[in-house]
Amino acid sequence: MxxxxxxxxxxxxxxxxxxxxxxxxxxxxxxxxxxxxxxxxxxxxxxxxxxxxxxxxxxxxxxxxxxxxxxxxxxxxxxxxxxxxxxxxxxxxxxxxxxxxxxxxxxxxxxxxxxxxxxxxxxxxxxxxxxxxxxxxxxxxxxxxxxxxxxxxDYVGAQVVSTDGAHAGPRLVDPVLRGRRAAVVGDPDAAHTWTxxxxxxxxxxxxxxxxxxxxxxxxVPSAPARSIRQVAEDVAAAGGLPRARVSRIPRPVLRLLGLAQPQLGEIIEMLYQFDAPFVATHEETTEVFGVTFTAWEETVAAIVAAARARITGGRARTAVGATQSP
Structure with missing residues (x-):
């Protein structure tokens, strides 16, 4: 031990x-x-x-x-x-x-x-x-x-459905599961790695x-890259909804929001990760250590189940600050 x-x-x-x-x-x-x-x-x-x-x-x-x-x-x-x-x-x-x-x-x-x-x-x-x-x-x-x-x-999974700072957290998942439009940071169609x-x-x-x-x-081994729009569509499909609607938060609006919410203001510096493809490979980790990633469908199913449990249970969200590891 x-x-x-x-x-x-x-x-x-x-x-x-x-x-x-x-x-x-x-x-x-x-x-x-x-x-x-x-x-x-x-x-x-x-x-x-x-x-x-x-x-x-x-x-x-x-x-x-x-x-x-x-x-x-x-x-x-x-x-x-x-x-x-x-x-x-x-x-x-x-x-x-x-x-x-x-x-x-x-x-x-x-x-x-x-x-x-x-x-x-x-x-x-x-x-x-x-x-x-x-x-x-x-x-x-x-x-x-x-x-x-x-x-x-950027983190995904059941563990971040209550994390307000996560790009694939309640800011995206909650509106999708409620049939509403989700406001997202950056180009919603840019390929992005999620871990x-x-x-x-x-x-x-x-x-x-x-x-x-x-x-x-x-x-860390991660599932194939998905745009934010694709993530939203996957969540909607897993939740039994016909579609997902997403729209980009304009940069000037993001700057104004950042005056009241410092965390959003800090995200502006990181927009390059969402305005263009932000994709990583992990093959060396898998080849050397045999570690693989969880099937994307399994991760999405866990996200939907956890988000619905929180929404219906009325539990308060937890703000954790940054969207990634320190």
């Missing part, structure tokens, strides 16, 4: 922690509030990682999963102290550090992206992620830590303990 520390209890953190616990491992979930899955095998610790103390929590751990997901507006000030503390805890404990990443580090217009695509981020947020990964790689090469990054695209939350968690469990994966980044 391994000891695992998972940082963050959002869709990725909670799902990953639950998978480790189901495997029989002892899991500690660390969040500022002490939240996390309530199930056997999982302990929850309230800790502001940026303020220190993670090294003590992580002592004796074999894997640390960094699934922290800050709201965009907090990245500039919030990520550096968290990153330093997590890297220090990995060094002091000897645990493998698995970082949940994204495709923000790649140049705009580089589709299809692979894990070998050169890092050249076109945005401030991408630059922050690139610096974090560069630090980890340098520490790994120096023999101070063992690390890897698992990169995925299932379950596939991210499964890839973490497989790669974190395989030394062949250490020291570099890997792409």
């Amino acid at each position: 391994a000891r695992i520390v998972v940082l963050g209890a959002g869709p990725i953190g909670a799902t990953t922690a639950s998978r480790y616990a189901a495997r029989g491992d002892r899991v500690t979930v660390v969040t500022r509030s002490g939240s996390g899955p309530h199930r056997p095998g999982i302990d929850r610790v309230a800790l502001d990682v940026a303020a220190g103390g993670l090294g003590e929590v992580a002592a004796g751990a074999s894997v640390i999963v960094n699934a922290v997901n800050l709201p965009y507006r907090q990245w500039q000030a919030g990520w550096p102290p968290i990153h330093r503390e997590v890297m220090g805890a990995a060094e002091s404990s000897g645990a493998v550090l698995a970082l949940v990443g994204n495709f923000y580090v790649y140049p705009a217009g580089s589709s299809p992206m692979s894990a070998r695509t050169p890092i050249d981020p076109p945005t401030r947020k991408g630059a922050i992620r690139a610096r974090i990964w560069a630090d980890l790689v340098a520490a790994h090469r120096a023999g101070r830590i063992r690390t890897l990054e698992l990169r995925g695209s 299932a939350v379950d596939d991210i968690a499964r890839t973490i469990l497989t790669l974190a303990e395989d030394e062949r994966a250490w020291g570099r980044a890997w792409h």
Whole structure:
């Protein structure tokens, strides 16, 4: 039985922690509030990682999963102290550090992206992620830590149907299932890679303990690219509805909305991911480790079931900030 520390209890953190616990491992979930899955095998610790103390929590751990997901507006000030503390805890404990990443580090217009695509981020947020990964790689090469990054695209799955910031979350799914028009960000017909939350968690469990994966980044296997319009149509079909209607939020309107909703304002910098094809490949991960993606139809069915359960149950939505991994 391994000891695992998972940082963050959002869709990725909670799902990953639950998978480790189901495997029989002892899991500690660390969040500022002490939240996390309530199930056997999982302990929850309230800790502001940026303020220190993670090294003590992580002592004796074999894997640390960094699934922290800050709201965009907090990245500039919030990520550096968290990153330093997590890297220090990995060094002091000897645990493998698995970082949940994204495709923000790649140049705009580089589709299809692979894990070998050169890092050249076109945005401030991408630059922050690139610096974090560069630090980890340098520490790994120096023999101070063992690390890897698992990169995925925008999240899909039953876990994000209550996440207001998710592009394939309630902002898209709720109107479709209610027969209304969904307002979307970017070109609704641009091809886009979507990564299932379950596939991210499964890839973490497989790669974190395989030394062949250490020291570099890997792409999480994801279903073939679908435009936002196609995602909406798939949700409608799975929900027994005749059609889905989507329309793009005009950029000037998005800017105005961003004045009242900072998260939407931050999305403007990321529009290049939705105004043109944003597609990634994952074949190397599958070839080396045998990890594959969940069938798209299965993911869509889970989305519809979870969304309808939430809508009819009247449960409040949970705002998680960014649409991707930290």
